[in-house]
Amino acid sequence: MTRTIRVALLLALLLGAACKKSAPGPQEPVPAGGSGSASAAAPVDPTPASSTVSDAEFDQIMHDVIAYMTALGNAAAGAKGNCPEMAAAIERVIGEHSDLTTRASQLDTDPTAEDRAEAWMKANDATARPAFDKLFAEVQKCEEDAAVQAAVAKIGSM
Numbered sequence: 001m002t003r004t005i006r007v008a009l010l011l012a013l014l015l016g017a018a019c020k021k022s023a024p025g026p027q028e029p030v031p032a033g034g035s036g037s038a039s040a041a042a043p044v045d046p047t048p049a050s051s052t053v054s055d056a057e058f059d060q061i062m063h064d065v066i067a068y069m070t071a072l073g074n075a076a077a078g079a080k081g082n083c084p085e086m087a088a089a090i091e092r093v094i095g096e097h098s099d100l101t102t103r104a105s106q107l108d109t110d111p112t113a114e115d116r117a118e119a120w121m122k123a124n125d126a127t128a129r130p131a132f133d134k135l136f137a138e139v140q141k142c143e144e145d146a147a148v149q150a151a152v153a154k155i156g157s158m
Contacts, residue, residue, distance in 0.1 A: 052110040061104055062120045066131050068097045072155065073134030086138070087147035094154050 053061075075093045079086035107113040121128055142148040 053106055053113070057106075058113075058116055059120070061100075061107070062117070062124070064097075064100055064103070066124070066128050068093070068100055069128075069131035069135055071097065073131055073138060076135060076138035079138075081141045083142035083145035083148050086142050087145065087151045090148070090151035091154070094151070 071093045072090060075089035076086050079089050110116075139148060139152055
């Protein structure tokens with residue numbers, strides 16, 4: 001799979017949906033009456049959004065995500081192509097790492113999380129890539145198996 005898909009899966013895990021962007025809130029109604037009643041637009045604040053998660057916390061979450069992906073890949077490989085075993089192994093690892101969901105959920109409100117995750121992945125590609133590659137290689141052996149696909153779908157939405 002491509003690097004973009006790997007990043008998307010990581011972001012799905014961290015943020016609940018791949019490349020999730022905040023949806024715009026309710027829009028103010030446009031005043032009736034033409035151009036004379038339009039109000040001036042508020043200036044855009046060029047200051048970057050501040051993070052709600054410290055660098056140390058963020059780094060630990062990212063390392064734990066890689067450990068999670070490594071455990072998933074090892075579990076899938078341990079099934080040796082037996083799809084029902086692979087699905088059960090993936091489900092087991094998801095359950096064993098359920099605390100990661102709680103910890104990663106703090107990134108839901110961090111406006112810098114996506115950019116930080118992409119930068120972290122680029123800087124740690126040599127560590128992250130093997131974990132993702134192994135998992136994807138193993139899962140492809142059972143890509144037509146509904147139970148494996150259902151288990152894989154839970155990886156990013158634990």
